[in-house]
Amino acid sequence: METQQEIDYKRIADAIEFLRFNYKKHPKLEEAAEQVNLSPFHFQRMFQSWAGVTPKQFLQYLSVEHAKEMLKETGATLFDTAFETGLSGTGRLHDLFIKVEGMTPGEYKNGGESLNINYSFADSPFGKVIVASTDKGVCHLAFADEGTEPALTQLKTIFPNARYSQLVDMSQQNALFVFSQDWSKLDEIKLHLKGTDFQIKVWEALLSVPAGGLTTYADLAKKAGHVGASRAVGTAIGNNPVAFLIPCHRVIKSTGELGQYHWGAIRKNAIIGWEASRVHTS
Missing domain, CATH: 1.10.10.10 (Winged helix-like DNA-binding domain superfamily/Winged helix DNA-binding domain)
Structure with a gap:
């Protein structure tokens, strides 16, 4: 049986993949949250708890410029x-x-x-x-x-x-x-x-x-x-x-x-x- 940490990481990974493939479209928080079947509030809270930053800030760290x-x-x-x-x-x-x-x-x-x-x-x-x-x-x-x-x-x-x-x-x-x-x-x-x-x-x-x-x-x-x-x-x-x-x-x-x-x-x-x-x- 998967642990809660494993489940959360899979959601984070799915969100990162979505953001990476769609960053040129500037997806909103609601769109990313929908991809992992969470409300925007719970998604933002889970992501910040895991990464320490917002999804938008996290994506900046994965940019070619950074x-x-x-x-x-x-x-x-x-x-x-x-x-x-x-x-x-x-x-x-x-x-x-x-x-x-x-x-x-x-x-x-x-x-x-x-x-x-x-x-x-x-x-x-x-x-x-x-x-x-x-x-x-x-x-x-x-x-x-x-x-x-x-x-x-x-x-x-x-x-x-x-x-x-x-x-x-x-x-x-x-x-x-x-x-x-x-x-x-x-x-x-x-x-x-x-x-x-x-x-x-x-x-x-x-x-x-x-x-x-x-x-x-x-x-x-x-x-x-x-x-x-x-x-x-x-x-x-x-x-x-x-x-x-x-x-x-x-x-x-x-x-x-x-x-x-x-x-x-x-x-x-x-x-x-x-x-x-x-x-x-x-």
């Missing part, structure tokens, strides 16, 4: 500073607390034979997620759009020889606090990732893009030390094993268009707008 502005700010000076210091440059704690440890060649090749993996399911502002961890940190976080069983099956295909326990541990809790932005309870987030050296370099470069900021494939390739490898970087981004924490949603086209996303373009719009609204209203 994206280009963010690319200028976070794709150059702030991005370089963030990459060198490990800080976000905007006062966000998200990136400061995340550190990556790659798996050993043995762990990588044997399908996690020596690993004990804890996993659990949780609600997020963007739908239900599965989060899994080893004794060294979070190894997997994905949106469970098809339900809990398919999500668990997918996890087990990545580490087919590991031992699994449905158990919430501190690594998972720290990761999930990021969604609520309750950073007062957040210790350092550690990631234990299965990936090639190239993939891990790309994922580490992604961690330097501040919350509310954006970058391009070309800039990310440069920061990962592989100038001109935009296509390979795109593949590495698509193989990101930890949704949201490694912010592949912050990579967009150089034109300012938001583009596609492993977990759906509408979810990407929702996350980008949600982060931008918190940066601009904090």
